[in-house]
Amino acid sequence: MFLAKVVGSVWATKKTDNLNNLKFLVVHPLNLKKDPLTDVVIVADVLGAGVGETVICAYGHAARKAILPDNPASLSIEAAVVAIVDKIDLDSSKIAE
Template sequence: MFLGKVIGSVWATQKEEGMDNLKLMVVQPIDFKDAEAGQSVIAADRIGAGVGEKVIVSRGSPARVLFSGKMVPIDAMIVGIVDSFDVTDDTE
């Protein structure tokens, strides 16, 4: 899993079977100081995340498990919207 920020949406009128009614969002991975931390990804979203929100993203097989055994061709899934977090900085 990783922390990310939703930076956009993807519209696709033609999708593979199993992806019906799935919203697709562009997510920029970030670190705990809000700095970019990798290449942006397209993630499926069933929980209603919006542009500008911080989210938790699951990748790979664990993302597909959320579909009750259905074969869904996704690699990343938004699994949470972050309200807040607290990280202790031990580097000082």
Template sequence: MIIGKVIGNVWATRKEDALNGLKLMVVQREDACSRSSHESFVAVDCVGAGTDERVLVVTGSSARKALGNPDAPVDAAIVGIIDEVKIRPES
């Protein structure tokens, strides 16, 4: 799973039929320890996430499974909204 922050939305009036009705969000990957930002990517929102929320993202076949459509042309899906991350301090 990937931790990321939702930084925007994608609107596409013309798209593959399997994507109709799906909410597409721009997610920026975060490092869980340093909270530094990395590349951004588009993910289908399965849980109603909003801009500026930290989220859990799955990729590959897990993303299609989260949608319940193994044939959907999707490779990333938001499957959780993060309330808190606790990391044990380094010794």
């Protein structure tokens, strides 16, 4: 899974039927580089993560299982928020945000 910071939302009217009523967030995966974060991933979310929060995201089956536990294979998504981070305990260096 990857750590990411929520930076926004995406709106789409025209989409695959099985995505109706799903919320899509724009997130920046976090790393330890000094450069500003530039990667962008779109993730589905049912936990209610807000802009500025740090989240754990998962890909593939794991993402579908988080969004629709009873019928994951029915979804056309492959990335989702699986947890909202409270605290990160690091040995040394700090995760760049």
